[in-house]
Amino acid sequence: MDSLTRIFEQQPVWAQSLIGLIALGLAALAVNFVLKKIILRAAAPYLDRDSDRIDRAAAWLATVAPLLVISYGIEHVPHLYDVVHDTIANVAQALIVLSVAMAIVRALGYANEVYERQPQSRNRPIKGYVQLVKIIVLCGAAVILISVLIDESPFLLLSGLGAITAVLLLVFKDTILSLVASVQLTSNDMLRVGDWITMPSMEADGDVIDISLHTIKVQNFDKTITTIPTHRLVSDAFQNWRGMADSGGRRIKRALTIDQNSIRFLDDEEVVELKKFKMLKDYLAAKRDEIARWNAEELSGEDAPVNARRLTNIGTLRAYIIAYLQWHPRLKGEGFTLMVRQLPPGAHGLPIEVYCFTDTTSWLEYESIQADIFDHLLAILGEFDLRLFQEPTGLDLARGLGVRGSAGA
Known part of the structure; x- marks a missing residue:
C-alpha cells in the first residue's frame, strides 16, 4: 500500500487529479451497480407487480447514493482548482435534490394509484390533492436546486423572487397558463x-x-x-x-323519418303475409298470443274492434329493424347498446332512430356499413306499407296540378 502511495505521489499534479477523478467515478458506478442491479433486483419480487411507479421511485432514490459518493468524495481528489471542486460538488448536490424530488413525485403517484384501487375512490378521489402536492414538491425542489447551484441560501432566493413576482406574472402570463395546462393535460391523460x-x-x-x-x-x-x-x-x-377508438366500435345514430299518414293497424291477411319474413316469425307469434290473451281478458263480451289491441305496421317495422341489426355480422353485440326507438313526432314526420355500434372504427368501413344498413331499411319500408316523409318539390306540385313538364315527359 505504501509503495502505491509513493508511486501516486511521484506522478505529476495533473495525473494525480485525473487518477483521483477516475477512482471517484468508478466508486460511484460501483455503488450504483450494487444498488440498482443487485439490491433492487433482489427486492423486485416483493414490490407491487401491478404498478411500475414504485420501481421508478426506488430507482430515483437509489440514484442518491452514487451522487453522495461524488459530493463527499470530491474533497479527497488532490490538486483540484477550487472552482472545479465547488462546481462538481454543487452539481452533485443539485442532482441529489432532483432525485429525491422525483422519488417523492413517483411515490405520490403510486399512493394515488393504490388508493384508486379502493371502491371509495370513485366517490372521493384524491388525484387533485396529489397533483397539488406534486407541484409544491417540484417548486420547492426547483428553488433548492437553484440555490445549491449558485451556492446561496434558498431564503435569499425566495426573497429576491418575491420582489419581481408581479413582473414575472405579467411577462410570462401565457407561458404560465400553458405550463399549468400542459401539466393538467398530461397528468389527467386528456x-x-x-x-x-x-x-x-x-x-x-x-x-x-x-x-x-x-x-x-x-x-x-x-x-x-x-x-x-x-x-x-x-x-x-x-x-x-380516443375512447371510441379503444372500444373497437363506432356508434351509428341516425333516424328514418316516417310519413305519419302511412301509419296504421295491420289486418290478419297482412300479418300472415309478414310471417314470410324469417326475422319476424317469432315476434309475430309472440305478439299475437300476447294481444289475444289481453283482448280475451280485458274485452270479454265486447265486439267493438276499436277497443281491442292490434298490431301496427310501425311497431312491426321496429321489431324487424331490431332483428335485422341483431343479425347483422358487422355490428357489435354484448356490452354495446343496440336499440330502435321513436323520437317525438313533429312537422317533418315520425323519426325512428337506429342506435348501434359497428365492429370497426375505420371511417371508410364505418360509412360503408352504415350506408348498407340504411339502404336495406329504406328499401324495406314498402313491405310494411310505410313511406318516408319528404317535403314536396316543384315536380310534386306540378304533378298534383296535372302539369306536364320536361322532367315528367
Whole structure:
C-alpha cells in the first residue's frame, strides 16, 4: 500500500487529479451497480407487480447514493482548482435534490394509484390533492436546486423572487397558463399524440400531431393544420374520440323519418303475409298470443274492434329493424347498446332512430356499413306499407296540378 502511495505521489499534479477523478467515478458506478442491479433486483419480487411507479421511485432514490459518493468524495481528489471542486460538488448536490424530488413525485403517484384501487375512490378521489402536492414538491425542489447551484441560501432566493413576482406574472402570463395546462393535460391523460379530437370553437376536427408547451397542432381531415393554444384545451370544451377508438366500435345514430299518414293497424291477411319474413316469425307469434290473451281478458263480451289491441305496421317495422341489426355480422353485440326507438313526432314526420355500434372504427368501413344498413331499411319500408316523409318539390306540385313538364315527359 505504501509503495502505491509513493508511486501516486511521484506522478505529476495533473495525473494525480485525473487518477483521483477516475477512482471517484468508478466508486460511484460501483455503488450504483450494487444498488440498482443487485439490491433492487433482489427486492423486485416483493414490490407491487401491478404498478411500475414504485420501481421508478426506488430507482430515483437509489440514484442518491452514487451522487453522495461524488459530493463527499470530491474533497479527497488532490490538486483540484477550487472552482472545479465547488462546481462538481454543487452539481452533485443539485442532482441529489432532483432525485429525491422525483422519488417523492413517483411515490405520490403510486399512493394515488393504490388508493384508486379502493371502491371509495370513485366517490372521493384524491388525484387533485396529489397533483397539488406534486407541484409544491417540484417548486420547492426547483428553488433548492437553484440555490445549491449558485451556492446561496434558498431564503435569499425566495426573497429576491418575491420582489419581481408581479413582473414575472405579467411577462410570462401565457407561458404560465400553458405550463399549468400542459401539466393538467398530461397528468389527467386528456390528450395524446394521435388522438382524434373535435373542437368547434377552434374549427379543429382531426388528429393531434404535436403537443408542445404553448401550442397543440391538429391535422384536420381536409389536411389543413389547426394550431390551438395549450391553455384553450383546458378552458374550452373539446371532444376526444380516443375512447371510441379503444372500444373497437363506432356508434351509428341516425333516424328514418316516417310519413305519419302511412301509419296504421295491420289486418290478419297482412300479418300472415309478414310471417314470410324469417326475422319476424317469432315476434309475430309472440305478439299475437300476447294481444289475444289481453283482448280475451280485458274485452270479454265486447265486439267493438276499436277497443281491442292490434298490431301496427310501425311497431312491426321496429321489431324487424331490431332483428335485422341483431343479425347483422358487422355490428357489435354484448356490452354495446343496440336499440330502435321513436323520437317525438313533429312537422317533418315520425323519426325512428337506429342506435348501434359497428365492429370497426375505420371511417371508410364505418360509412360503408352504415350506408348498407340504411339502404336495406329504406328499401324495406314498402313491405310494411310505410313511406318516408319528404317535403314536396316543384315536380310534386306540378304533378298534383296535372302539369306536364320536361322532367315528367
